[in-house]
Amino acid sequence: MLRTRAMTAVTPSPKAAEAATNGLVLALPKGRILKECAPLLAAAGIAPEPDYADESSRRLRFHTAIPELDVIRVRSFDVATFVAFGAAEIGICGADVLMEFDYPEIYAPLDLGIGACRIAVAEPADAAGRTDFGRLSRVRVASKYPNITRRHFAARGIQAEIVALNGAMELAPGLGLSRLIVDLVQTGSTLKANGLVETETIAHVTSRLIVNRTALKTRPEEIAHWIARFRDALAAA
Numbered sequence: 173m174l175r176t177r178a179m180t181a182v183t184p185s186p187k188a189a190e191a192a193t194n195g196l197v198l199a200l201p202k203g204r205i206l207k208e209c210a211p212l213l214a215a216a217g218i219a220p221e222p223d224y225a226d227e228s229s230r231r232l233r234f235h236t237a238i239p240e241l242d243v244i245r246v247r248s249f250d251v252a253t254f255v256a257f258g259a260a261e262i263g264i265c266g267a268d269v270l271m272e273f274d275y276p277e278i279y280a281p282l283d284l285g286i287g288a289c290r291i292a293v294a295e296p297a298d299a300a301g302r303t304d305f306g307r308l309s310r311v312r313v314a315s316k317y318p319n320i321t322r323r324h325f326a327a328r329g330i331q332a333e334i335v336a337l338n339g340a341m342e343l344a345p346g347l348g349l350s351r352l353i354v355d356l357v358q359t360g361s362t363l364k365a366n367g368l369v370e371t372e373t374i375a376h377v378t379s380r381l382i383v384n385r386t387a388l389k390t391r392p393e394e395i396a397h398w399i400a401r402f403r404d405a406l407a408a409a
């Protein structure tokens with residue numbers, strides 16, 4: 173799947189607006205961030221139905237102990253889309269996802285300090301340092317971040333040809349699919365295990381609380397209330 177919707181202006185659908193009258197929806201990313209979110213949610217007084225954290229459960233929407241707040245569990249890239257379109261008023265997602273989509277409808281008021289990693293360029297260890305980027309006009313890069321990758325190389329006058337992958341990027345250079353990769357790195361062990369080294373850090377990443385800007389205007393007290401609850405929860409951590 174190509175994720176190339178950066179800079180896209182979106183209009184909340186009538187259904188999303190209608191759902192909003194019934195309460196707020198908080199979009200959470202399944203996977204590693206969901207686990208890291210749990211203490212923060214508890215500190216913010218959000219107690220979803222217990223199976224929200226059970227990824228074997230087929231349910232996707234969960235009530236919380238607060239009647240006017242529901243939680244949905246979606247893919248991390250999709251949290252930004254749900255919030256940008258107003259289908260969820262608030263959400264939690266990585267700064268990598270925000271950088272990739274760059275939705276003007278999203279406001280990210282809080283750095284939650286979880287999901288720390290970086291987005292980086294990597295290449296085979298045996299080729300590292302040998303590329304003269306000053307002389308390069310095109311380069312093939314495997315990534316699930318086509319927009320971040322294109323912008324990064326364009327800034328130095330290089331046209332990045334993207335090989336779109338959703339995982340296992342680290343295989344690409346060894347199999348001749350690309351010269352470089354752009355992916356998330358935390359400990360560096362995935363790169364090392366696959367004979368790659370990080371050559372450039374594009375950005376440091378943590379997860380953010382995000383809100384839909386229209387909701388912020390139309391329901392300012394409720395949204396401000398939730399931002400304050402997360403801010404207090406962070407301060408207490």
Ligand SMILES: Nc1ncnc2c1ncn2[C@@H]1O[C@H](COP(=O)(O)OP(=O)(O)OP(=O)(O)O)[C@@H](O)[C@H]1O
Nearest residue numbers: 203204205247248266267268287288289356357358
């Ligand atoms: N190794 C890592 N260390 C810390 N945070 C990470 C790491 N990898 C990803 N993240 C953060 O967690 C978010 C979700 O990543 P995760 O790997 O759980 O999902 P994904 O594999 O990208 O998504 P999906 O399974 O939906 O394709 C990323 O957007 C990033 O902000």
Ligand SMILES: O=P(O)(O)OC[C@H]1O[C@H](OP(=O)(O)OP(=O)(O)O)[C@H](O)[C@@H]1O
Nearest residue numbers: 339340355356357358359360361362363
């Ligand atoms: O530097 P490290 O600590 O090794 O972490 C980096 C790895 O973590 C992420 O993958 P993830 O485990 O989420 O798997 P994925 O390929 O399915 O996204 C990322 O895509 C790297 O492969």
